[in-house]
Amino acid sequence: MLDHDALRALIQSDAATRGAPISKLGYFCAPFRPTSGPFSDRVIKVYRGLPDAQALDRLVRYHDEYVAALVKTGVPMPETEITLLDIGGSRIPVIVQQALPADTMMRPLMQRGTLDETLAYMQAAGDVIATFWNNADQFETRIGFHPSIRNFAIVDGRAVFFDSFPPLIHYSRDEMGRMLLQFSEKRLMRVVGPFLQKKVTGIQDEWYSAPETLVGLVGSACRLRPDDAQAYLDWGRGFAETSMPRWADEALAGMSAPPRLPGYWTGFRKILGLQGEPNV
Incomplete structure (x- = not known):
């Protein structure tokens, strides 16, 4: 209590x-x-x-x-x-x-690790993504997941997820779109956002799609370490086929090249001054 x-x-x-x-x-x-x-x-x-x-x-x-x-x-x-x-x-x-140890945050681990180490971190995070989606059918409601690199820690080789807000359960797509504005810490987003509600609402779509959450993870890794992008693409394609076969076709289509963030979202981030640090 x-x-x-x-x-x-x-x-x-x-x-x-x-x-x-x-x-x-x-x-x-x-x-x-x-x-x-x-x-x-x-x-x-x-x-x-x-x-x-x-x-x-x-x-x-x-x-x-x-x-x-x-x-x-x-x-x-x-x-x-x-x-x-x-x-x-x-x-x-x-x-x-x-609290999780500061030195377990996945994003900085990805930045400073060897390629082999980072592929192990990707496997750990991928295992959590596959576990969630392969077991999410039991819930007869709208449910999503936001497994970005910044929302994981790697503890004893296992990925631990720590982002529970907003709660991606029960809310309709439109309701969640409004929440993205209502709870934004940035006043600018709350003022300007309603004029761009359709685009703001679209931010969430990746979180409710099994293949897109995997593609999003791979895209983040490619942007963090562009020189190793091909290795992450190869890992993602193999992982989709072996661990998420139900969604493999869609996931593979999204990993034909290094995935990129939607232009409107990168624009919002620049306007708001957001940085890609661990969202703990």
Whole structure:
């Protein structure tokens, strides 16, 4: 059971007490890990509130169901809990998650590892992707997965997934498109985004497609290490055929060349000043 008073005091404390943000990605929030105190072994993620109380209650319920669904499909995850915290008269969604060692984040491991090491990391992440999709049929609802390189840690050779927000379960495509704007930390995105709602809504489509999540992982690796792109393409093609045969044709079509991000999304990222650091 979370100590709401201690958590509230921590969130309202100064930066020195809270600790510096541990991610520069910052689309939804800037996660931090306290330097001391009862939450020093946790990562804290504080999100924007909403005026709609029912929508917030639904968010918490869906988040709990999404984490449970990920675990049920076999996705390794650190202990993750969400709560609505009363701060300044508003209810604010806060996620408290067991911290993973900083040196296990997949993205920097991919950047500094040997080619053979990075292929082992890709295999570990791919195994989680295949595990999820091969077991997701049991849920009779819309459910997705966002297994990007920045959302994995590699712990003892195993990929651990830690991104549970927004909860990709139950929400319709249009509802999720609106959430991408409502919970964006960037005011510019909330102001400009509604005029580009159709394109913003499309950001999520990869997360609900088994072949596209694999293609997205391979694309990220190719962009991180363009000199090794062919090795990642070869790995991805082989993995699709052996571990995700149901979706192999679509996945192979997406890996005929190094996959690229949609132009509108790279444009949003530049405008918002987002960096490709671990989204922990």
